Amino acid sequence: MPARTADAPHGDGLLRVGSIGPLVLETGGELPDVRLAFETWGRLNEDGSNAVLVQHALTGSSHVARGDAEEEGWWDSLVGPGRTVDTDRYFVVSVNMLGGCYGSTGPACLAPDGTPWGARFPFVTIRDAVRAESLLADQLGIGRWHSVLGGSMGGARALEWALMFPERVERCAVIACSAASSAEQIAFAQAQLQAIRLDPAYRGGDYYDGPHPEAGLGVARRIAHITYRAEQELEARFGRAEQDAERPLGSVLPADRGRYQVESYLDHQADKLVDRFDANSYVILTEALMSHDAARGRGSLEDALGAAASEFFIAAVDTDRLYFPWQSQRLAAALPGDVPVHLISSPVGHDAFLTQIHQLDDQLRAAFYSR
Numbered sequence: 001m002p003a004r005t006a007d008a009p010h011g012d013g014l015l016r017v018g019s020i021g022p023l024v025l026e027t028g029g030e031l032p033d034v035r036l037a038f039e040t041w042g043r044l045n046e047d048g049s050n051a052v053l054v055q056h057a058l059t060g061s062s063h064v065a066r067g068d069a070e071e072e073g074w075w076d077s078l079v080g081p082g083r084t085v086d087t088d089r090y091f092v093v094s095v096n097m098l099g100g101c102y103g104s105t106g107p108a109c110l111a112p113d114g115t116p117w118g119a120r121f122p123f124v125t126i127r128d129a130v131r132a133e134s135l136l137a138d139q140l141g142i143g144r145w146h147s148v149l150g151g152s153m154g155g156a157r158a159l160e161w162a163l164m165f166p167e168r169v170e171r172c173a174v175i176a177c178s179a180a181s182s183a184e185q186i187a188f189a190q191a192q193l194q195a196i197r198l199d200p201a202y203r204g205g206d207y208y209d210g211p212h213p214e215a216g217l218g219v220a221r222r223i224a225h226i227t228y229r230a231e232q233e234l235e236a237r238f239g240r241a242e243q244d245a246e247r248p249l250g251s252v253l254p255a256d257r258g259r260y261q262v263e264s265y266l267d268h269q270a271d272k273l274v275d276r277f278d279a280n281s282y283v284i285l286t287e288a289l290m291s292h293d294a295a296r297g298r299g300s301l302e303d304a305l306g307a308a309a310s311e312f313f314i315a316a317v318d319t320d321r322l323y324f325p326w327q328s329q330r331l332a333a334a335l336p337g338d339v340p341v342h343l344i345s346s347p348v349g350h351d352a353f354l355t356q357i358h359q360l361d362d363q364l365r366a367a368f369y370s371r
């Protein structure tokens with residue numbers, strides 16, 4: 001491990017890549033040379049006690065906070081100088097998940113034969129991703145995290161860190177995430193995967209020398225995005241309104257109509273994801289999230305969570321219809337001790353863990369970041 005001196009790791013929100021070597025995966029696959037893209041903010045202190053790991057959600061990246069980069073971060077309101085996770089005080093790390101498409105080894109990367117992994121990219125679980133991250137943490141000289149936190153799939157990775165490496169996680173925040181992917185979460189995910197796989201351009205995942213399965217990925221994002229937002233929000237925002245500018249002059253509804261506003265909105269969300277995400281990574285990460293089950297191979301949920309030694313912070317969004325608050329309650333109830341569930345109150349639904357995270361500032365600060 002590197003000595004913690006004035007040269008100790010420090011950061012600025014710029015992308016770096018660490019090579020962690022070969023990785024044998026939980027279900028037997030193997031990746032010969034794994035690279036993980038990561039960003040850091042702040043400076044690791046002398047005794048290495050101020051490192052915070054922030055885990056991104058399904059289509060997120062390691063760019064949690066702006067730092068010296070131009071692009072804003074997806075949790076800028078939580079992480080930065082003077083914020084709850086104060087980068088003047090903590091050394092914050094975020095890693096693009098194994099299999100992703102923001103710089104880490106994923107299906108679009110070249111396999112040893114010089115062609116993209118594509119369909120050959122192995123099945124990855126949340127636990128595989130966490131094991132890979134633990135090797136990167138070793139390289140960064142981080143023996144024990146002050147805290148690990150994340151929302152949605154990031155929450156699943158945070159939870160697995162606490163269960164796989166109880167001695168390395170002092171505090172763990174799991175936001176808008178359950179102890180295991182439920183039947184309905186798997187069902188929504190399966191429909192998304194089918195949309196991608198049934199796109200003729202997908203070609204089993206080996207599409208990098210031709211058109212990408214944009215239509216399939218777009219439909220997958222539409223299905224997913226509906227689950228990320230609440231019915232009341234969609235109704236209040238869009239109702240039955242038409243996308244006015246699109247209605248042909250003199251047209252008569254319904255035959256001649258333009259799109260409903262909500263259709264236009266979903267089209268826009270789909271286009272944005274298609275522009276920034278690789279379909280194979282979407283498949284790999286979605287399957288990893290489907291595999292999420294804290295109790296797998298560990299007995300009952302209570303047995304599994306009883307092995308955790310971290311302090312926990314659990315939170316849910318009151319209108320979340322993908323990761324229901326009762327699922328966070330179930331998780332909290334199975335953890336050792338008396339762990340409350342904090343609620344984000346928002347009309348938005350699941351995505352409020354991104355857009356309304358500031359609602360947890362006081363509770364998170366009091367629980368984790370005031371000492």
Ligand SMILES: CC(=O)SCCNC(=O)CCNC(=O)[C@H](O)C(C)(C)COP(=O)(O)OP(=O)(O)OC[C@H]1O[C@@H](n2cnc3c(N)ncnc32)[C@H](O)[C@@H]1OP(=O)(O)O
Pocket residue numbers: 056057059060061063074243261262264265266268272276351354355
């Ligand atoms: C580039 C990267 O690295 S991204 C990786 C990091 N990102 C993440 O981790 C999270 C991924 N992001 C997300 O999931 C989402 O973008 C969220 C949750 C952050 C967005 O939440 P919100 O701020 O509530 O956005 P909202 O749902 O209101 O959508 C706003 C967009 O819809 C558009 N929109 C609104 N109404 C309509 C309409 N009727 N027709 C078309 N578009 C519409 C807006 O113009 C806006 O477009 P823009 O995002 O291009 O500016």
Ligand SMILES: N[C@@H](CCO)C(=O)O
Pocket residue numbers: 057058059060151152153228351
């Ligand atoms: N909007 C989030 C939701 C997943 O939890 C994402 O795209 O990552």
